[in-house]
Amino acid sequence: MKQGYSKPKALLFDVFGTLVDWRGSLIRQLRAFGEARGLDQVDWPGLADAWRGRYAPSMDEVRSGRRAWTVLDDLHRESLLALLPKFGLEQRLEEEEIEGLVRGWHRLDPWPDVSGGLARLHERFLLAPLSNGNVALMANLKRHAKLPWDCILGAELARHYKPDPEVYLTAMALLRLAPQEVMMVAAHNDDLAQAQALGMQTAFVPRPTEHGPNQTTDLAADGAWDFVVASTEELADRLCDNGEVDLLRG
Incomplete structure (x- = not known):
């Protein structure tokens, strides 16, 4: 173990993209919905990508103070309603169907390595999400994806969206x-x-297909993170061993 290094007591996880495959999950759900409703000609992958494309801009309105605190479920709903005309759906969905599609974010499937990796990490560390998702969303996602959280932390408790420092500071204070x-x-x-700027330890787990086959961002670590691993299982290998920890930098 490198001199002066101490293993963490708690691991906080980004969720969308890091632990769950939001894009693949949404596309599967949207296609199933379209088949059931006879809407086979709709560009469901395009809708999923456009929906996620409004994710950061909608939160920026809150971060900037241009609008009051609004939970992610409500932002997701507003974004979907704004996109329905572009995809020819503005007059074709009932209110309960719109709500069901928004709830799809509560039913995202985990990446294949997540279940085993988090189970092993949970034996040694306190685990919690640190997500922009609201508490209800995270609670339902915990049950759907079987995520072993000890508690739920994140944006709603801080009334800020990542990467505002208040989100991280509130979690550590709690x-x-x-x-x-x-x-x-x-x-x-x-x-x-x-997180690193606030003094936290860091681990990078790349998800090079989070945004689909043509992803161009976050393909590799671009900072001196404490760990750079290929999966949560590898992170468990590195943190849960009984020997020395060889930190990866960059």
């Missing part, structure tokens, strides 16, 4: 842990950059 006792695990370099 856990009563110092930054160096907490590790942020994410597939997004900007998430880790904010």
Whole structure:
């Protein structure tokens, strides 16, 4: 073990993209919905991508103070309603169907390595999400994807969206842990950059197909993160061993 290094007491995880395949899950759900409703000609992958494309801009309205605090479920709903005309659906969906599609974000499937990796990490560390998803969304996602959380942390408790520092600081305060006792695990370099700036430990888990086959961002680590691993299973290998920890940098 490198001199001065101490393993964390808690691991906080980004969720969308890092632990669950939001794109593949949404496309599967949307296609199934379209088949059931006879809407086979709709560009469902395009709708999934456009929906996610409004994710950051909708939160930026809250981050900037241009609008009051609004939970992600409501932002997702507004974004979907704005997109329906573009995909020829504005007059074709009932209110309960729209609500069902929004709830699809509560039923995202995990990446293949997540179940085994988190189960092993849970034996040694306190685990929690640190997501922009609201508490109800995270609670339902925990049950659907069988994520072994000890508690639910994230944006709604801080009333800020990542990467605002308040999200990370609120989580650490609630856990009563110092930054160096907490590790942020994410597939997004900007998430880790904010965590590291606040003194947290960091681990990068790339998800090169999060945004589909033509993804151009977050394909590799672009910072000096404490760990760079290929999967949550590899992170468990590195953190749960009984020997020395060989930290990867960059």
